[in-house]
Amino acid sequence: MTPGSAFRVVFSGDLRVHLRDPVTILMMVVLPVLLFPAVIFGGQALQSQQQGRLETEVLAVSVPDAALRYIDDSDALRVTRGALSNDAPDEVDQLQASLSEPIDGVVTLSYRGTGARSKQARNRLRSVFERWRDGDQAHRFEAAGRPVTPGEVLAVQIEDLATAGDRAGQSLGRYLPLVLVFLVMGGGTYTALDLFTGERERGTLETLLTTSADRRGILLAKYGLVVLFCFATGLCALASFAVTARLGIADVEQAVDLSPTALGVMAVLLVPLALQLAALLVATASYAPDFKTGQNMALPVLLVAAAPAAVAAAPTIELSYALALVPIANVAVASRAALGGTVEAGPLLVCLVATGVHAGIALAGASRLMGREQVVLGSASAGDRRARGNYAGDALWTFLCALLALWFLGQTAQHLHLARGMAFTQLALMAGPALLAPMALGLPIRPLLSLRRPAWSDVALALIAGVTAPCIGQLVAAAQDPLLPTPTRFLEAMEDAILLDLPLPALLLLFAVLPAICEELLFRGTIQGLLRSRLAPLARVLVVGLLFGLVHLSLTRILPTGVLGILFAVAVLRSRSLGTAMLMHGLNNGLLIAAGHSGALDDVDVPLLVLLAGGAVCVGAVAAMGRLPRAPRRG
Amino acid sequence: MIEVDRLVKRFYTPQEVVAVDRVSFRCEPGQVFGLLGPNGAGKTTTLRMLVTLLTPDEGSVRLAGHDVTTDPARARAAVGYLATTTGLYGRLTPRELLRYFGRLQGVEAPDERAEALLERFDIGSFADRPCERLSTGMKQKVSIARALVHEPPILILDEPTNGLDVLVAQTLLAFIEEARDEGRCVLFSTHIMSEAERLCDRIAILHAGRILANGTLEELREQTSEHYLERIFVRFVEQSQADGR
Numbered sequence: 001m002t003p004g005s006a007f008r009v010v011f012s013g014d015l016r017v018h019l020r021d022p023v024t025i026l027m028m029v030v031l032p033v034l035l036f037p038a039v040i041f042g043g044q045a046l047q048s049q050q051q052g053r054l055e056t057e058v059l060a061v062s063v064p065d066a067a068l069r070y071i072d073d074s075d076a077l078r079v080t081r082g083a084l085s086n087d088a089p090d091e092v093d094q095l096q097a098s099l100s101e102p103i104d105g106v107v108t109l110s111y112r113g114t115g116a117r118s119k120q121a122r123n124r125l126r127s128v129f130e131r132w133r134d135g136d137q138a139h140r141f142e143a144a145g146r147p148v149t150p151g152e153v154l155a156v157q158i159e160d161l162a163t164a165g166d167r168a169g170q171s172l173g174r175y176l177p178l179v180l181v182f183l184v185m186g187g188g189t190y191t192a193l194d195l196f197t198g199e200r201e202r203g204t205l206e207t208l209l210t211t212s213a214d215r216r217g218i219l220l221a222k223y224g225l226v227v228l229f230c231f232a233t234g235l236c237a238l239a240s241f242a243v244t245a246r247l248g249i250a251d252v253e254q255a256v257d258l259s260p261t262a263l264g265v266m267a268v269l270l271v272p273l274a275l276q277l278a279a280l281l282v283a284t285a286s287y288a289p290d291f292k293t294g295q296n297m298a299l300p301v302l303l304v305a306a307a308p309a310a311v312a313a314a315p316t317i318e319l320s321y322a323l324a325l326v327p328i329a330n331v332a333v334a335s336r337a338a339l340g341g342t343v344e345a346g347p348l349l350v351c352l353v354a355t356g357v358h359a360g361i362a363l364a365g366a367s368r369l370m371g372r373e374q375v376v377l378g379s380a381s382a383g384d385r386r387a388r389g390n391y392a393g394d395a396l397w398t399f400l401c402a403l404l405a406l407w408f409l410g411q412t413a414q415h416l417h418l419a420r421g422m423a424f425t426q427l428a429l430m431a432g433p434a435l436l437a438p439m440a441l442g443l444p445i446r447p448l449l450s451l452r453r454p455a456w457s458d459v460a461l462a463l464i465a466g467v468t469a470p471c472i473g474q475l476v477a478a479a480q481d482p483l484l485p486t487p488t489r490f491l492e493a494m495e496d497a498i499l500l501d502l503p504l505p506a507l508l509l510l511f512a513v514l515p516a517i518c519e520e521l522l523f524r525g526t527i528q529g530l531l532r533s534r535l536a537p538l539a540r541v542l543v544v545g546l547l548f549g550l551v552h553l554s555l556t557r558i559l560p561t562g563v564l565g566i567l568f569a570v571a572v573l574r575s576r577s578l579g580t581a582m583l584m585h586g587l588n589n590g591l592l593i594a595a596g597h598s599g600a601l602d603d604v605d606v607p608l609l610v611l612l613a614g615g616a617v618c619v620g621a622v623a624a625m626g627r628l629p630r631a632p633r634r635g
Numbered sequence: 636m637i638e639v640d641r642l643v644k645r646f647y648t649p650q651e652v653v654a655v656d657r658v659s660f661r662c663e664p665g666q667v668f669g670l671l672g673p674n675g676a677g678k679t680t681t682l683r684m685l686v687t688l689l690t691p692d693e694g695s696v697r698l699a700g701h702d703v704t705t706d707p708a709r710a711r712a713a714v715g716y717l718a719t720t721t722g723l724y725g726r727l728t729p730r731e732l733l734r735y736f737g738r739l740q741g742v743e744a745p746d747e748r749a750e751a752l753l754e755r756f757d758i759g760s761f762a763d764r765p766c767e768r769l770s771t772g773m774k775q776k777v778s779i780a781r782a783l784v785h786e787p788p789i790l791i792l793d794e795p796t797n798g799l800d801v802l803v804a805q806t807l808l809a810f811i812e813e814a815r816d817e818g819r820c821v822l823f824s825t826h827i828m829s830e831a832e833r834l835c836d837r838i839a840i841l842h843a844g845r846i847l848a849n850g851t852l853e854e855l856r857e858q859t860s861e862h863y864l865e866r867i868f869v870r871f872v873e874q875s876q877a878d879g880r
Contacts, residue, residue: 202720202723206720212709
């Protein structure tokens with residue numbers, strides 16, 4: 001065989017083998033394509049949400065008495081006594097900016113350039129100063145009866161109190177958390193794989209688990225070891241960073257003054273970070289069928305885990321109470337704040353508590369893992385999993401394909417022509433994968449998607465639940481509003497959609513009937529059907545709800561649509577028919593569209609009691625559907 | 636000592652597959668019980684349920700009087716388990732490994748117990764060498780010592796001679812005989828007929844998840860009018876297929 005023939009044969013053979021490996025496809029196509037939309041979309045959504053909040057937040061400032069009357073309500077400023085200065089750290093936490101008394105006609109506007117709120121306060125105080133200056137100028141003009149010379153007009157001098165070290169710290173803090181996540185996870189990866197996948201392959205896990213030692217203790221010890229390795233890696237990296245930064249003192253401009261507090265906060269933050277990442281690693285290592293696959297899975301998992309840390313790179317994103325609840329992103333932004341000297345106690349505490357809760361959930365999940373045969377004996381290869389009726393991975397792939405298509409094709413199509421784009425999205429990108437996935441897997445469509453006629457009693461209950469479903473969406477949106485207000489831009493886009501130059505029946509077809517059929521086929525049909533082989537009913541409806549929330553591509557819509565998605569999923573589970581979910585979905589969307597189109601609810605605040613009553617009726621109707629679900633099939 | 640009653644384990648394919656189907660047997664102290672069957676017969680699945688690595692779907696298992704479902708820790712404490720692989724930590728030495736498992740099994744004086752086992756199995760000369768640098772025979776000795784570290788009354792061995800050369804396999808078979816003489820209850824699975832013929836006081840023939848026959852070698856010979864275990868085994872399988880089971 002010539003070298004050329006050998007090349008062709010080996011190249012095509014290896015290509016075939018590797019294209020059949022889902023991890024290769026994940027690494028080569030899905031991750032690179034999804035990573036940037038996820039980071040950019042997530043970052044933009046957060047940034048716009050935080051910017052919106054910053055614009056309306058009341059900020060504490062200090063101004064001289066003479067300037068007080070030039071502050072009006074629209075400035076959203078709270079005046080306190082004192083002056084912003086680096087010598088008064090307690091006040092720095094409260095005050096965002098200050099105007100000094102005029103000295104030789106010059107007023108000093110102090111702020112801290114490392115804080116987004118301080119910058120916002122500076123901008124507002126500058127407007128206050130301009131009104132003060134104009135008012136003062138007019139007063140002098142009136143008193144003197146002559147034009148005021150430039151030397152008599154108040155001038156402002158803007159002073160940034162952030163030190164070079166603070167600025168450098170904040171600048172470093174934009175990428176340091178990302179580096180830390182990579183290092184911490186890298187430090188624990190080999191240990192986690194060796195402790196679970198490696199031990200399983202060598203037979204030592206089997207030996208260990210047949211001793212009389214308590215299995216939870218065994219698992220916790222292994223998990224604890226991964227946490228320790230992750231934490232130690234982070235601590236070494238932090239120490240190296242601190243020493244390197246300190247050595248930079250010779251070059252004063254570049255030196256980063258890492259205070260013991262900043263270092264302490266970062267070291268404390270490493271604990272929850274290590275707990276979270278170790279749990280992820282343990283789950284990955286437990287799931288991987290062999291060491292090699294575990295190694296292959298480690299990189300995608302690392303990239304997915306590091307993605308939330310990328311938000312720290314956006315300087316305007318601060319550690320808000322809402323962000324403090326988001327795993328990994330909270331630690332990343334808190335670390336940057338600690339380095340920039342702008343960390344606030346409240347959100348930091350919430351961040352620590354939230355990560356503690358995450359770690360607790362992860363621990364509980366991890367301890368359940370030890371009871372699972374899969375951890376001891378290894379999960380089978382993809383082919384074998386399918387042979388054993390486990391299609392959970394295929395459900396996730398179907399969702400990812402639909403999400404990718406929606407992100408790139410659906411959004412573009414809707415941008416070009418909203419109505420046609422919407423129809424294309426629903427028919428091609430939602431119903432398409434819903435029907436193609438079972439066909440590709442060789443599964444019968446009707447039973448998988450629960451395509452059967454619902455009982456008449458369930459139809460009646462679905463009608464009631466569908467009519468009252470908008471109350472659920474409204475309630476959830478209202479509940480999350482203090483933490484996650486709906487952006488004005490989104491409301492405007494919704495209005496634009498409703499006021500499309502189309503008759504009501506066409507609007508209903510596009511925004512109610514099509515989504516009710518196509519989205520239900522995909523989510524409550526194919527995805528829920530594929531998950532049936534793997535997840536218990538509760539976990540199944542929660543996962544379906546979460547995926548349904550995510551596909552709406554809006555941070556503020558995840559929860560309301562997710563909760564509705566859960567209700568639709570429960571309806572299918574109890575009625576054993578996709579028809580009930582379609583009916584509820586269609587009624588929910590249809591009522592909202594009709595109300596928006598007619599303007600019936602414009603400027604009308606539906607009383608909370610009515611919403612609560614409607615929500616209760618909706619939940620009650622869904623709960624009353626069908627009989628109790630059968631036990632899940634395990635596989 | 637080992638009481639297995641109508642044990643069932645199902646795996647789920649698009650159709651349900653019963654890997655172990657109402658398997659029942661008993662094994663007494665001072666007895667070697669052989670679970671004989673071809674690959675895929677359900678031997679390993681049965682043994683894994685006995686040592687609590689798998690959860691039975693139906694039926695019960697009692698080890699030294701302890702139910703594996705309701706009292707798994709005590710049931711495990713009564714068992715020394717030897718899997719198909721030696722299951723040794725490559726970076727630990729035999730001495731460290733025996734002390735480690737001694738502590739895990741709650742042995743009162745693990746260091747002394749480890750030294751006694753090192754002497755009994757003649758491991759002393761390589762006791763401080765990492766396990767990854769031991770020969771297969773040495774590893775097998777360490778593995779046996781590890782299974783005995785807590786003096787269990789029951790030994791469960793899953794195809795223990797799999798992949799071993801003749802000499803090492805002989806060492807292991809001699810150990811099984813020794814364990815029986817010490818009054819332990821020994822359950823082992825194999826598909827090698829000669830091993831079963833040589834060692835077993837009782838034999839259960841397992842095929843497609845079901846026990847086709849259970850008795851002493853003599854009883855099985857009487858039932859089939861065959862002398863060699865290999866022929867006895869084939870007769871039972873053929874009979875089962877003819878019965879449509």
